[in-house]
Amino acid sequence: MVVSRDKAPTAQETLAQMAQAAGLRGRLLLTVGLLILVRLGIYIPLPGIDRAAFAANISGNTALSFVDLFAGGGLKTLGIFALGILPFINASIILQLLTAAIPQLEDLQKNEGEAGRRKISQITRYVALGWAIIQSSLLTVGLLRPFAPGWGPLFVAETVLALTAGSMFVMWVGEVITERGIGNGASLLIFLNIVSTLPTSLGKTFELAQSGDRSVVGGIVILLLVFLAMVVGIVFVQEGTRRIPIISARRQVGRRQYLERSSYLPLRLNQGGVMPIIFASTVLTLPALLAQALQSGPVNQFLGNYFGPNSWAHNIVYLILILFFSYFYASLVVQPDDMSKNLKKMGASIPGIRPGKATTEYIERVLNRLTFLGAIFLGIVAIVPTVVETATRVPTFQGFGATSLLILVGVAIDTAKQIQTYVISQRYEGMVKQ
Numbered sequence: 382m383v384v385s386r387d388k389a390p391t392a393q394e395t396l397a398q399m400a401q402a403a404g405l406r407g408r409l410l411l412t413v414g415l416l417i418l419v420r421l422g423i424y425i426p427l428p429g430i431d432r433a434a435f436a437a438n439i440s441g442n443t444a445l446s447f448v449d450l451f452a453g454g455g456l457k458t459l460g461i462f463a464l465g466i467l468p469f470i471n472a473s474i475i476l477q478l479l480t481a482a483i484p485q486l487e488d489l490q491k492n493e494g495e496a497g498r499r500k501i502s503q504i505t506r507y508v509a510l511g512w513a514i515i516q517s518s519l520l521t522v523g524l525l526r527p528f529a530p531g532w533g534p535l536f537v538a539e540t541v542l543a544l545t546a547g548s549m550f551v552m553w554v555g556e557v558i559t560e561r562g563i564g565n566g567a568s569l570l571i572f573l574n575i576v577s578t579l580p581t582s583l584g585k586t587f588e589l590a591q592s593g594d595r596s597v598v599g600g601i602v603i604l605l606l607v608f609l610a611m612v613v614g615i616v617f618v619q620e621g622t623r624r625i626p627i628i629s630a631r632r633q634v635g636r637r638q639y640l641e642r643s644s645y646l647p648l649r650l651n652q653g654g655v656m657p658i659i660f661a662s663t664v665l666t667l668p669a670l671l672a673q674a675l676q677s678g679p680v681n682q683f684l685g686n687y688f689g690p691n692s693w694a695h696n697i698v699y700l701i702l703i704l705f706f707s708y709f710y711a712s713l714v715v716q717p718d719d720m721s722k723n724l725k726k727m728g729a730s731i732p733g734i735r736p737g738k739a740t741t742e743y744i745e746r747v748l749n750r751l752t753f754l755g756a757i758f759l760g761i762v763a764i765v766p767t768v769v770e771t772a773t774r775v776p777t778f779q780g781f782g783a784t785s786l787l788i789l790v791g792v793a794i795d796t797a798k799q800i801q802t803y804v805i806s807q808r809y810e811g812m813v814k815q
Contacts, residue, residue: 405563405803412562415554416573422462422547423455427540432459435528452574459525461547464516466570467663469552471516472509473567474660476501477709491716509552510545517544563803564796571659572792575785600772607769608786611762615790618758621650623751625744629729646720646731648748651755653710654795658759658787661702665695700760707756708749717744762787 426432436457439449449456455463480486480501489497521540526532555566590598624645721740730736734743766786 408563423460425461427459429531431528461543464548468513468548469509471512476505513545513548517541568792622647627729652714657706660706696764703759704756711752717741
């Protein structure tokens with residue numbers, strides 16, 4: 382196949398590499414196989430529980446239904462993978478916050494290189510283990526007691542052990558996919574869980590459309606158009622970058638003189654990708670889970686009235702959390718001071734901006750503006766479809782809203798980019814061999 386080294390790989394070249402290149406094919410098969418294994422795990426039931434009664438009980442609970450969306454239906458089926466990747470996501474949130482607050486952890490992440498990142502990953506695993514034990518204990522003691530005829534200390538110990546072990550296995554699968562497969566393992570597992578709910582939602586929507594009510598059909602069309610517009614907007618924002626021009630100074634090496642070169646410094650509009658909205662969604666599920674586990678009527682009523690998925694308070698808190706995590710992730714991903722120092726070492730500068738502190742302040746100013754715009758867009762994407770669902774009275778996509786849509790599109794874009802990067806590396810290896 383004839384390819385151009387200056388162009389991005391075409392769909393034909395990508396498919397050919399996926400079929401022919403042993404390395405890429407092996408990574409894809411490993412990823413698909415592990416995802417199927419995790420999906421099958423939610424159907425391995427926990428013993429001693431009336432699962433039908435439990436599923437009917439949580440079907441009307443909006444908070445638990447939202448958690449069940451991220452668990453891919455594992456919570457409703459009460460499989461051994463019911464917690465899924467949620468404890469690891471919660472542990473990652475905790476570690477990210479502690480890294481910004483504890484100087485020792487910050488030093489590990491910034492100055493210790495690969496060894497420091499491995500140490501933080503190990504700490505994250507221990508925190509995920511503790512969090513899995515807490516969540517499985519709350520689930521067993523607070524939610525499962527009315528549906529377990531043989532409920533007792535032995536039942537609690539066995540169920541907590543099974544749920545914790547299942548969550549740790551899912552976490553391990555996510556890490557294996559990240560290291561040896563294609564894409565980010567944790568993001569792909571959430572992607573799989575959300576996709577698994579689509580057939581049910583689409584089936585209910587078709588049944589609703591067949592009712593013959595014109596207003597319902599019109600509402601479904603409007604909702605689908607909103608989803609389509611959101612997909613287009615998400616793609617543009619995920620791919621959007623601000624290119625800061627850079628000029629390299631003239632250099633003389635021996636008798637040769639190198640003229641100044643111009644390039645650019647790319648800053649993404651959405652530095653955190655899908656992680657801010659995943660973290661914000663996960664944080665919002667914690668109070669609802671705690672209230673449900675405590676079986677407190679007033680607390681449940683308060684959360685249902687003021688912090689349900691369709692309430693204004695929920696949307697405001699959701700927007701604030703998205704804004705916070707967007708800035709937080711941008712501060713972790715992009716270090717303006719390090720960028721300024723690297724530009725100075727390379728003899729490069731931004732036109733009209735002095736090297737050093739002025740360059741750092743300029744990059745910080747541009748980054749803050751980009752992060753604010755990206756966070757506002759994420760907030761709009763997260764809230765608008767829910768408002769449209771309420772206005773059109775089409776409840777079949779309840780739970781699958783903009784959060785799910787953003788995660789699906791974002792993970793798909795990131796995974797496609799990684800596959801393209803691998804194809805490009807294979808292309809250059811083939812050129813070198815020739």
